[in-house]
Amino acid sequence: MLREAHLSDKENIAIDVRDAVKRYGDFTALKKISLSIMDNEFFTLLGPSGCGKTTLLRMIAGFEDVTEGAIFLYGDEIENLPPNKRPVNTVFQNYALFPHMTILDNVAFGLEMRGASKADARTKAGEMLELVQLSQFSARKPSQLSGGQQQRVALARALAPQPKVLLLDEPLSALDLKLRKAMQLELKHLQRETGITFIFVTHDQEEALTMSDRIAVMSAGEMQQLGSPTDIYERPHNMFVADFIGETNLLEVSVDGIADGRATCHLGGGHELTCNAVDGIGVGSKVHMSIRPERLYMSAEPTASEGLHGRVKDNIFVGTDITTIVQLDEGPDFVVRTSNSDRGNKRIFEPGTEMFVNMERGAARLLAD
Amino acid sequence: MAAGAASGGSATTDTYKEARTWLLLPAWVTLCILILAPVLMMLVYSFLTKEFRGGVIWEFSLAAYDQFFFDRGLFGDDPPKIEWTYIAIFWRSIWQAGAATLLSLVIGFPTAYFIATRAENMRPVWVFLITIPYWVNLLIRTVSMKFLLRDQGPLNDFLINIGLIDSPLHIVNTNFAVQLGLFYSYLPFMVLPIYAAVERYNFNLSEAAADLYASKWTTLRRILLPAVKPGVIAGCILVFVPSMGSFLAPDLLGGAKNFMIGSLIEEQFKGNAGNWPFGAAASMILLTMVLIILMIFARQQAKAEKSGG
Amino acid sequence: MASTNFDIKTYPGFKAVTLLCLIVLYAPLVVVTIYSFNASQSLTNWEGISLRWYADVFSGPESSKFKEAAKNSFIIAIIAATVSTSIATLAATGMVRGGKFKLRTVSFGLISLPLMVPEIVTAVATLIFFNSIGFDRGIMTILLAHIAFCIPFAYLPISARMQGIEDSYEQAAQDLYATKRQAFTKILLPLMMPGIISGFLLAFIVSLDDFIITNFVKGAGVETLPTAIFGSVKQGIKPNIMAISTMLLGVSVVMVTISYFVSKKDNTK
Numbered sequence: 001m002l003r004e005a006h007l008s009d010k011e012n013i014a015i016d017v018r019d020a021v022k023r024y025g026d027f028t029a030l031k032k033i034s035l036s037i038m039d040n041e042f043f044t045l046l047g048p049s050g051c052g053k054t055t056l057l058r059m060i061a062g063f064e065d066v067t068e069g070a071i072f073l074y075g076d077e078i079e080n081l082p083p084n085k086r087p088v089n090t091v092f093q094n095y096a097l098f099p100h101m102t103i104l105d106n107v108a109f110g111l112e113m114r115g116a117s118k119a120d121a122r123t124k125a126g127e128m129l130e131l132v133q134l135s136q137f138s139a140r141k142p143s144q145l146s147g148g149q150q151q152r153v154a155l156a157r158a159l160a161p162q163p164k165v166l167l168l169d170e171p172l173s174a175l176d177l178k179l180r181k182a183m184q185l186e187l188k189h190l191q192r193e194t195g196i197t198f199i200f201v202t203h204d205q206e207e208a209l210t211m212s213d214r215i216a217v218m219s220a221g222e223m224q225q226l227g228s229p230t231d232i233y234e235r236p237h238n239m240f241v242a243d244f245i246g247e248t249n250l251l252e253v254s255v256d257g258i259a260d261g262r263a264t265c266h267l268g269g270g271h272e273l274t275c276n277a278v279d280g281i282g283v284g285s286k287v288h289m290s291i292r293p294e295r296l297y298m299s300a301e302p303t304a305s306e307g308l309h310g311r312v313k314d315n316i317f318v319g320t321d322i323t324t325i326v327q328l329d330e331g332p333d334f335v336v337r338t339s340n341s342d343r344g345n346k347r348i349f350e351p352g353t354e355m356f357v358n359m360e361r362g363a364a365r366l367l368a369d
Numbered sequence: 370m371a372a373g374a375a376s377g378g379s380a381t382t383d384t385y386k387e388a389r390t391w392l393l394l395p396a397w398v399t400l401c402i403l404i405l406a407p408v409l410m411m412l413v414y415s416f417l418t419k420e421f422r423g424g425v426i427w428e429f430s431l432a433a434y435d436q437f438f439f440d441r442g443l444f445g446d447d448p449p450k451i452e453w454t455y456i457a458i459f460w461r462s463i464w465q466a467g468a469a470t471l472l473s474l475v476i477g478f479p480t481a482y483f484i485a486t487r488a489e490n491m492r493p494v495w496v497f498l499i500t501i502p503y504w505v506n507l508l509i510r511t512v513s514m515k516f517l518l519r520d521q522g523p524l525n526d527f528l529i530n531i532g533l534i535d536s537p538l539h540i541v542n543t544n545f546a547v548q549l550g551l552f553y554s555y556l557p558f559m560v561l562p563i564y565a566a567v568e569r570y571n572f573n574l575s576e577a578a579a580d581l582y583a584s585k586w587t588t589l590r591r592i593l594l595p596a597v598k599p600g601v602i603a604g605c606i607l608v609f610v611p612s613m614g615s616f617l618a619p620d621l622l623g624g625a626k627n628f629m630i631g632s633l634i635e636e637q638f639k640g641n642a643g644n645w646p647f648g649a650a651a652s653m654i655l656l657t658m659v660l661i662i663l664m665i666f667a668r669q670q671a672k673a674e675k676s677g678g
Numbered sequence: 679m680a681s682t683n684f685d686i687k688t689y690p691g692f693k694a695v696t697l698l699c700l701i702v703l704y705a706p707l708v709v710v711t712i713y714s715f716n717a718s719q720s721l722t723n724w725e726g727i728s729l730r731w732y733a734d735v736f737s738g739p740e741s742s743k744f745k746e747a748a749k750n751s752f753i754i755a756i757i758a759a760t761v762s763t764s765i766a767t768l769a770a771t772g773m774v775r776g777g778k779f780k781l782r783t784v785s786f787g788l789i790s791l792p793l794m795v796p797e798i799v800t801a802v803a804t805l806i807f808f809n810s811i812g813f814d815r816g817i818m819t820i821l822l823a824h825i826a827f828c829i830p831f832a833y834l835p836i837s838a839r840m841q842g843i844e845d846s847y848e849q850a851a852q853d854l855y856a857t858k859r860q861a862f863t864k865i866l867l868p869l870m871m872p873g874i875i876s877g878f879l880l881a882f883i884v885s886l887d888d889f890i891i892t893n894f895v896k897g898a899g900v901e902t903l904p905t906a907i908f909g910s911v912k913q914g915i916k917p918n919i920m921a922i923s924t925m926l927l928g929v930s931v932v933m934v935t936i937s938y939f940v941s942k943k944d945n946t947k
C-alpha cells in the first residue's frame with residue numbers, strides 16, 4: 001500500500017505491529033508479523049482457525065504477552081501494558097457479558113472503572129444503549145436477551161469508554177445467517193459513524209470482503225497477503241490466498257514461453273492459455289494458475305483463439321447461479337459459473353454436449369507458490 | 370481458536386498467575402502443618418519407645434513393629450515366631466471391607482445405571498436422594514442402623530408380626546452387620562462414579578450390539594461394562610479404602626468379636642492399655658496399604674486415559 | 679428377560695434394586711425419627727406420639743451436657759467452615775486461574791490429602807502432632823484439626839464452580855479498565871458465590887458431624903455433639919439420643935438441601 005509511506009506518522013497509524021512473534025513453548029503461533037493499521041480503518045484479520053489471527057488480536061488487547069517485537073498504539077508502545085491500561089476495547093466472541101449485572105451496569109462498567117461516578121456512568125451507558133436501540137432492556141440481565149441483542153450490548157459496552165481502537169473477535173459467529181448479514185451492515189455503519197478504528201477477526205471470507213477497508217490474510221502464523229478486498233480477490237499473491245478466498249479453478253501449468261509481458265502456459269492435453277507474466281516465474285517453471293469460475297463462459301464455437309474444447313459433465317443448480325463442470329479433452333476439469341441473471345447472454349449446455357470454454361481477459365493468474 | 374489451542378485445552382487459565390503463590394500459601398501452610406507434619410510425626414513416633422501411661426519416651430525403638438509382626442513369648446526372650454493376632458485383625462479388616470465393597474457394587478451398580486438412564490432433568494434429583502443420607506452424621510446413621518437391626522428392634526418386630534419368622538434374627542454383632550454398616554456408610558462413593566461413567570456412555574454402542582444380534586445381558590457384559598470399567602473401579606476403591614480404616618461400624622455393630630484395624634488403633638490411644646508407638650505403627654501400616662492401593666489405581670486410570678478412554 | 683421390553687436401556691430388576699437401595703438408606707433414619715416421638719419409656723413398645731424426649735433433651739438430667747456439647751459443635755463448625763472456605767476460595771483461584779505450574783499436581787495432592795488418608799490415621803497423626811509440640815488438647819485443637827480436614831470439602835465445589843466460569847469475564851473486566859483485584863471482587867467472586875456457599879455448607883456439615891478426629895484430639899471434659907452421643911450410646915441406646923439424632927439429622931438435611939438448590943442456581947446463564 002502507498003500508505004506505508006506514512007509509517008512515521010503518529011496520527012495516521014492506529015496500530016503498528018513490528019516484528020511480533022508469539023511462542024508457546026516450542027510452538028510458534030506467530031512468526032514475525034509486521035503490519036500497520038490506519039486510523040479510522042475497518043481492518044480485518046482473516047484466516048482459518050489456528051492461523052494466529054486471534055492470538056494477534058489478543059496481543060493487541062493485552063491478554064497475551066508478546067514474545068518478541070513491539071506494538072504501538074498511535075505512536076505509544078503498549079505491548080508491556082496490562083489490558084486495563086490500554087485504551088482499546090474488545091467485543092468478545094461469546095460476548096462475555098457479566099451475567100450477574102444488568103445490561104445498563106454492564107455498559108456502565110468500563111466508564112466506572114475509568115473513574116466516572118456511578119450516576120455519570122449510567123447516564124452515558126443509557127445513551128450508548130439508545131445508540132444500539134436497546135434502551136428498553138437496560139434493567140434486564142444478559143440471559144434474558146436474544147443472541148443478536150447480546151451482541152449489540154457487547155458492542156455498546158466496548159464503545160462506551162470511547163476506545164481508540166475497537167477489537168472484534170469473531171463477534172458474529174454465534175448468530176444465524178440472516179442476523180449476521182444485518183449485523184455486518186450495522187457494524188460497518190457504526191464504524192463510519194464513530195470514526196473509531198475497528199480490527200475485526202473472522203474466518204469467514206465473505207464477511208471479510210463485505211465489511212473491510214483492508215484485509216490481512218493469515219495462515220500458519222504468517223501473513224499471506226495484505227490488501228483491499230478487491231486486491232485480495234482479484235489478485236491473490238499465492239495459492240493459499242487464491243484457494244481460501246472464494247471459489248477458484250486451480251490448475252497445474254508449465255510456462256512455455258514469455259513475450260510482451262504475456263506468458264503462454266501449457267495445461268496438459270494440448271491446451272494452452274496466455275496470461276500476464278509474473279516476476280519470478282520464468283520459462284519452464286511448473287506453477288499454479290487460478291481462474292475464477294464466474295469469469296469463464298461457454299460457447300458452441302470458439303469465440304477467441306483460446307477457446308478450450310471439452311464436454312459438459314454435469315450442471316448443478318445453486319439458486320443464483322448454475323455451476324457447470326466441464327472435462328477438457330484429455331485435460332483437467334473446469335468449473336464454470338453462470339449467473340442466472342446472465343442466461344440471456346450466456347449459454348448452458350446439457351451434460352454430454354461438446355463445447356468450448358472461454359475466458360475473460362485477465363481472468364487467469366499465475367501464482368508464485 | 371488459536372489461543373485456546375495453544376494453551377493446551379486445559380481447564381486452567383492464567384488470569385491470576387502472578388498472585389498464584391499468595392493465593393495458595395494459606396492452604397499450603399495449613400495443610401502442611403496440620404496434615405503433612407502430623408503424618409511425618411506419626412512416622413517418627415512409631416519408632417519411639419512407649420511410655421506406659423500413654424505418650425512416648427524419645428528413644429529409638431523397633432518394638433512397635435516387632436510387636437506387630439513377631440511373638441517373642443511372655444518375657445520377650447523366646448525365639449521370634451510370626452505373631453498372627455494383628456495380622457489377623459488386618460486380614461479381617463480387608464475381608465470385611467472387601468465384602469462391603471462387593472455388597473455396594475451389587476446394589477450400587479444397578480442403582481447408578483437406573484439413575485443415569487432417567488430423563489436428564491430427573492437425574493440430579495435421584496443423585497440428591499442417594500446422597501442425602503451420606504451427609505447425615507455417620508455416628509447417627511450407624512446408631513440408627515443398630516437400633517433398626519436389634520433383636521428387639523423394629524425390623525425383627527416387623528418380620529415376626531407378618532409371620533415370616535418366629536424368633537428374632539440375630540444380626541447385630543455379626544460380620545454381616547458390620548458389612549451392612551459399611552455399605553450404608555459409603556454407598557454414594559460407589560454410586561456416583563459409576564453414575565458419571567454410565568451417563569457419559571454412548572448408548573448407540575448398545576444399539577449397535579443389539580443390531581448385531583447380542584442379547585441385552587451380553588450387551589451389558591461385553592459392551593457396557595468394559596466402557597464404564599474405570600467408574601466401577603473408582604467406586605470400588607472409594608468404598609474399600611475408607612471401609613478398611615473405619616471405626617464406628619465395627620465398633621457399634623460388630624462388637625468385640627469383630628474387631629477391625631480402626632478399633633485396634635483407637636484402643637492404643639484410649640485409657641491405660643495404650644501403646645502410642647504401636648498405635649502409630651499400626652496407623653503407618655494402614656496408611657501404607659491405602660497409599661499403595663491408591664497409587665496402583667492412579668496408574669491404571671492414567672493408562673486407561675492414555676489408551677483413548 | 680421381558681419379551682415385550684425392547685428398550686435397549688432398560689434392564690429388568692434394576693428399578694427394584696434401586697428402590698431396595700433407597701429403602702435400606704432411608705429406613706434406619708425414618709425409624710429413628712419415628713421412635714424419637716415415642717411416648718414409651720422403653721425402646722421396644724410403641725405407646726403413642728409424644729414430645730417428651732425432646733423436652734428431656736432440653737431440660738432433662740443430661741440437658742446441660744448436651745447443651746454444652748451443642749454449643750461447642752456449632753461454634754467449631756461455624757469457625758472451621760468460615761476459615762476453611764476462605765482458604766479454599768483463595769486456593770481454588772490459584773489452582774484454576776493460576777495457569778500451569780510445576781507444583782500444581784503437588785498442590786492438588788496436598789489439598790486432597792485429608793480425603794486420601796483414612797480418617798483414623800489423620801486422627802492419630804493429629805493427636806501425636808499436638809502432643810509432640812506440647813499443645814494442650816481442648817476446643818482449640820479440635821478447631822485446628824477441623825479447619826484442615828474441611829478444606830477439601832470446601833475446595834471441591836468451589837473449584838468445580840470456577841472451572842465452569844469462562845475467563846473471558848475477567849478479561850472483559852480488565853479490558854474495560856478494571857484492575858485484577860477489581861476483576862476478582864466485582865466479577866469472579868459474585869459468579870463463584872453459589873460454589874462458595876455450597877462449599878461452606880458442606881464444610882459446616884463435615885465439621886458438625888465429625889466424630890473420629892474430634893474423639894482423638896478433644897481434651898478431657900470437652901465434648902461435641904457426636905462425642906457426647908457416642909459416650910451415651912456406649913451405655914445403650916436411649917430415647918433421648920434418638921431425639922437429638924433426629925434434630926441433628928434435620929440440620930444436616932436442611933443444609934444439604936440448601937446447598938443443592940444454591941449450587942443448582944446457575945448465575946452465569
